[in-house]
Amino acid sequence: MSSPDELRRQEHIRLATEAAREGRRSRRGRRVWDLLRTRPGQLISVGVAGALIGGLLTAWQTTGLPWSDEKQTVCWGTLPKKDAEALFRDDLSVRAEEIRPSDGNDSSSDAQGACRLLAVDDGRPVAHIDFRLHQLDPRYDPQTTGWLADFLTPLAVPFGKGFVGLASENRTWLALPGGCADGGLSDGPAVVDASWGRLPMSSRDKPRWRDAVARATVRLANGAMRALHCDGTLPLPGKLPATPRQKDTEPRRLCGVGGLTLTPLSKDERYQLDGTLLAHSPGTARVCGVGLGVAATRARLRLVTVEDPRLAQVVSDLASTMGRREYDKRGSASDRSDLALYEASCQTGLVAFLVQDEGTRMDGLPRRLLPRYAAAEAERLGCGSLKVKLPRQGS
CATH class of the missing domain: 3.40.1000 (Protein Transport Mog1p; Chain A)
Structure with a gap:
């Protein structure tokens, strides 16, 4: 009889293989879980998406499996079970796929990492949130232009004093402190951002949910800092300000x-x-x-x-x-x-x-x-x- 660890490993490989096979099918027609449904910069980049799906067999950590105990964390060891599950409806199960943060590879010296939280209903993916660690640098990343348009949005609110970032009901991002994973003022900052497709929520839940995603983004930023051997941690934000309200345009002001x-x-x-x-x-x-x-x-x-x-x-x-x-x-x-x-x-x-x-x-x-x-x-x-x-x- 196989040991519990061996059974867990086999289940791990089975789930990862199914995800990889689904990724191959999507390239012939429907895109994988709407991963690239919107313009570049809104969701995980093509390169990271390929790594998450095509290379899932090696990238998926043990924490990528469905929850097994109350103390389990996902997304670079930063998100407890209750915090991750709070980002989705109560009747959905949640699992994670992740690539651990690193300060680059043979082809790039930029910080990079990714984590996808996937909500599943009766075995079918119905919602997701993508967190991404990456470097803002238009000299090497053509998606930076789209990122500036999508993430510097008038719908956003500040995290609070001491943070460089914005949170909205559409997207959230936070820059790592200066000196962490960048070369100083001559380079753009490393950022952790969050983006998502259509989520099952009511309109009255959006402000509360936005605040929860903002706190999760800060947790992942701290996890990235630990993985990159940067000093310090960022405090979790409290309740964020209300989303700005639309006003009539003043043509003379x-x-x-x-x-x-x-x-x-x-x-x-x-x-x-x-x-x-x-x-x-x-x-x-x-x-x-x-x-x-x-x-x-x-x-x-x-x-x-x-x-x-x-x-x-x-x-x-x-x-x-x-x-x-x-x-x-x-x-x-x-x-x-x-x-x-x-x-x-x-x-x-x-x-x-x-x-x-x-x-x-x-x-x-x-x-x-x-x-x-x-x-x-x-x-x-x-x-x-x-x-x-x-x-x-x-x-």
């Missing part, structure tokens, strides 16, 4: 910035930009979304101030891919048809100001709005007077 106006636009164009959401996490970013529509899930226009120097460095690296830059004594400006940005050195370090058009189809709108927006935000932050000069068009 856009995003609360005096003198930033939409009045040159036609009445129909201004109508497209009705509805404004403003989120601010001091020390991380100020994000304003304009033109939200009924669903308020995606803004047609975004005005963002990136206050964290390491995150601003990511934006600066992105600017280097946009072609010609205009330099002055305080910083540099660059633009393209859908994006205009300026980066400046302030007393807190590098700061980036950007205006991004995500669907207005109005020629030159980011270029026209950026100078006044950057000057006003620089004044708010105490950076001094800025006069932004963008590169000449067509140069």
